[in-house]
Amino acid sequence: MSGISGNAARSGGYVGGVLRPHLSMLDAAAIEYVHEQSLRLLAEVGVRVPLARAQTLLKDAGAVVDDETQIVRFPRDLIESAIARAPKTVLLAARDPQKDALLDHTRSFATHDGMGAMCLDHRSGERRPSTARDLLEAMTVADALDEIGVLWYTAYPCDEEPRLQSLRGLQSMLAGSGKHVQGEVTDPAHVPYVMDILAAANPGGVWQAERPIFSIVYCPVSPLQHDAESLEAAILLAEQGVPITVYSLAIAGATAPITQAGTTVQTNAEELAAFAILQLAVPGCPLVYVGNAGIMDMRTSTYTSAGPEEILLNLALTEMGRHYGFPVLSCGLSSDAKELCVQVGSDGGPMAFCTILAGADLLTGAGMLDSAQLLYLPKLVLDAELVRQGQRLTAGLALDDEHVMLDVTRRVGPGGHFLAARETRRFLRNGELQLPHVFVRGSYDGWLADGRSESQRATEKVDEILATHHPLPLPDGAAQRIEEIIAAAGEEKTAE
Amino acid sequence: MKEQLTEALIAGNTDTVNALTQALLASGTSAREILDEALLPGMEVVGARMRSGECFIPEVLLSARTMQGALEILKPHLGAGEGAGLGTIVIGTVEGDLHDIGKNLVGMLLQGAGFAVVNLGTGVSAQQFVAAVRQHSPAILGMSALLTTTLPHMAETIAALQEAGLRDQVKVLIGGAPVTQAFADELGADGYGANAGMAVDRAKTLVAQAATPQAI
Incomplete structure (x- = not known):
């Protein structure tokens, strides 16, 4: 086909439009194979569910529960009805409605990486345990960056009373941003306090289940088991309409088979089992499937969050989640590097682009070094640049007569130039070429005259945001109300 | 035979380690000597190789499990309180x-x-x-x-x-x-x-x- 004719018939039927790249690895037969192997695993090996309430529901639904080992074997129809029942689009609402993240498979929203307990202080350069202030600042910086759509409980406030950390974390997250926040609640006793805090932070002072401004990451414990308390907390929150991201995070070679195939099947099975339990407990509850798993570094026994095998795991699992129709969270941007260096970009960039091109609704991984353990705010700014590049990739290639610009080329003719054409100015202003915010293009002399390194530019951007950006304030009186709720939770804990 | 035992332990060859441990005992070598001069030095090498990145965790675990088997054989021959060594x-x-x-x-x-x-x-x-x-x-x-x-x-x-x-x-x-x-x-x-x-x-x-x- 010539591709330059305005006549559809003469150009082989091409009618023009935007062509968007998409990355796919599994064909229909491979998807079916992974699904069948996952069902076999759930029926033959099963999952340990040490929560009586869940066991009863599962028994009633036809699962085989071993009362001694607490291992549940799932029949096919139980899993497949959960797949059918789980919502296919999920709203992660924001306090600022303009920042809502509707997970409907049309775009990817980036989130922080997490959850770590260390911070590389961008002011002092010191690596130290993360604090409530670090968490608040991570929220504020992400609130200001359009490329970050949903905020994660990225680093624990280690300076807070440990038993109140998740409530203090929620407080920092809500105060630091008007965007949707996704946290962690592992103690069922905290649920009433969490709901009170969320009500206080909502406009109007009441929790709105149809506009959930908060969701949790719930982690089954690989291989193939659940923690009773965390599961109880997740069910209690699901009853209130809090969406749940189910993150099994098996570690290939240690808590899952070393092969990408084995880890894909086990992770898929763990996700489906959790979906089945939660859909039985709260039919129709909003859930997010996680298409990601870790790998053990076999030389040091530590967790690995990036590399080509990670990309393969992400692609396979994201495709499984998409096949079921679920909203999917996967990983990109994350790096095992300990400092800003080439590895950071090569770990995080290709993985982020693949995840975005595979169609994940959520892309976790922004703002951390050292395999999601070390918060470093300048990296958040640099990751936003990578997300913007990913967004440009998915914006695609507009291919039609107008964009081919044959008429302009005819006008310019051999030996002429396009700089004076009004079409050049128009497409430039319409975003045909994306301009980096922090990355460098242009002349060497210009770069030299600027005098700042990449990390200096990113650090300055962080400082500028922290000095000038004001997130949407909490409703009047909410900050004090939240403080009172946490104080009450503290007293109850002390009384225990 | 002690050198062979050390090498077999480093390689994680359970059958050979068990056989050599028993053969050394039978030939009159003391359990203490087998432990101190063959087995513990073998695990030292494995530990050093792990630190230098030459040896992977699953391989280290295999040697560790093999070491455990040999210790079971030696246990009845070790004096009271001698234990496994460390x-x-x-x-x-x-x-x-x-x-x-x-x-x-x-x-x-x-x-x-x-x-x-x-x-x-x-x-x-x-x-x-x-x-x-x-x-x-x-x-x-x-x-x-x-x-x-x-x-x-x-x-x-x-x-x-x-x-x-x-x-x-x-x-x-x-x-x-x-x-x-x-x-x-x-x-x-x-x-x-x-x-x-x-x-x-x-x-x-x-x-x-x-x-x-x-x-x-």
């Missing part, structure tokens, strides 16, 4: 934490290095740690945690050891993703391992220090 270590994951892959890995590597390991499992309370220290009189108590919210249980355990009058009798080694040297110092722990291999090294240093007479 002494006993009690390990567990603190209360509220179900994550135990890291702790189990450390346990297996410690066994391989020559410690007798008592693994208390997950969700271990301060009082359970104290009871285990009382029962097993270990040289070292090892605690692990993955969740930051469960870290305070490490401090509670150290306080409980003090209350029970046992703190001076046992070294405390801690680890887990959120644990740092600074946290270990703050807690008054005797050691910290950033990963499984470092935990084993630290444990060996602690028992070596304990064995050295203190200057008066």
Whole structure:
């Protein structure tokens, strides 16, 4: 086909439009194979569910529960009805409605990486345990960056009373941003306090289940088991309409088979089992499937969050989640590097682009070094640049007569130039070429005259945001109300 | 034959190690000599190769398991109190934490290095740690945690050891993703391992220090 004719018939039927790249690895037969192997695993090996309430529901639904080992074997129809029942689009609402993240498979929203307990202080350069202030600042910086759509409980406030950390974390997250926040609640006793805090932070002072401004990451414990308390907390929150991201995070070679195939099947099975339990407990509850798993570094026994095998795991699992129709969270941007260096970009960039091109609704991984353990705010700014590049990739290639610009080329003719054409100015202003915010293009002399390194530019951007950006304030009186709720939770804990 | 035994242990060849251990005993070599001159040097090599990145964790575990088999054979021939060599270590994951892959890995590597390991499992309370220290009189108590919210249980355990009058009798080694040297110092722990291999090294240093007479 010539591709330059305005006549559809003469150009082989091409009618023009935007062509968007998409990355796919599994064909229909491979998807079916992974699904069948996952069902076999759930029926033959099963999952340990040490929560009586869940066991009863599962028994009633036809699962085989071993009362001694607490291992549940799932029949096919139980899993497949959960797949059918789980919502296919999920709203992660924001306090600022303009920042809502509707997970409907049309775009990817980036989130922080997490959850770590260390911070590389961008002011002092010191690596130290993360604090409530670090968490608040991570929220504020992400609130200001359009490329970050949903905020994660990225680093624990280690300076807070440990038993109140998740409530203090929620407080920092809500105060630091008007965007949707996704946290962690592992103690069922905290649920009433969490709901009170969320009500206080909502406009109007009441929790709105149809506009959930908060969701949790719930982690089954690989291989193939659940923690009773965390599961109880997740069910209690699901009853209130809090969406749940189910993150099994098996570690290939240690808590899952070393092969990408084995880890894909086990992770898929763990996700489906959790979906089945939660859909039985709260039919129709909003859930997010996680298409990601870790790998053990076999030389040091530590967790690995990036590399080509990670990309393969992400692609396979994201495709499984998409096949079921679920909203999917996967990983990109994350790096095992300990400092800003080439590895950071090569770990995080290709993985982020693949995840975005595979169609994940959520892309976790922004703002951390050292395999999601070390918060470093300048990296958040640099990751936003990578997300913007990913967004440009998915914006695609507009291919039609107008964009081919044959008429302009005819006008310019051999030996002429396009700089004076009004079409050049128009497409430039319409975003045909994306301009980096922090990355460098242009002349060497210009770069030299600027005098700042990449990390200096990113650090300055962080400082500028922290000095000038004001997130949407909490409703009047909410900050004090939240403080009172946490104080009450503290007293109850002390009384225990 | 001792060199062959060392090589077989490094290679993780269980059958050969068992056969050579039995053959050495039969030929009159003492259990102590087999341990000190063949098995422990073999595990030293494995440990060194792990540190230098030449040897992978699953291979180290194979050698460690093989070492355990040989120790079972030697046990009846070792004098009372001689134990497995480096002494006993009690390990567990603190209360509220179900994550135990890291702790189990450390346990297996410690066994391989020559410690007798008592693994208390997950969700271990301060009082359970104290009871285990009382029962097993270990040289070292090892605690692990993955969740930051469960870290305070490490401090509670150290306080409980003090209350029970046992703190001076046992070294405390801690680890887990959120644990740092600074946290270990703050807690008054005797050691910290950033990963499984470092935990084993630290444990060996602690028992070596304990064995050295203190200057008066």
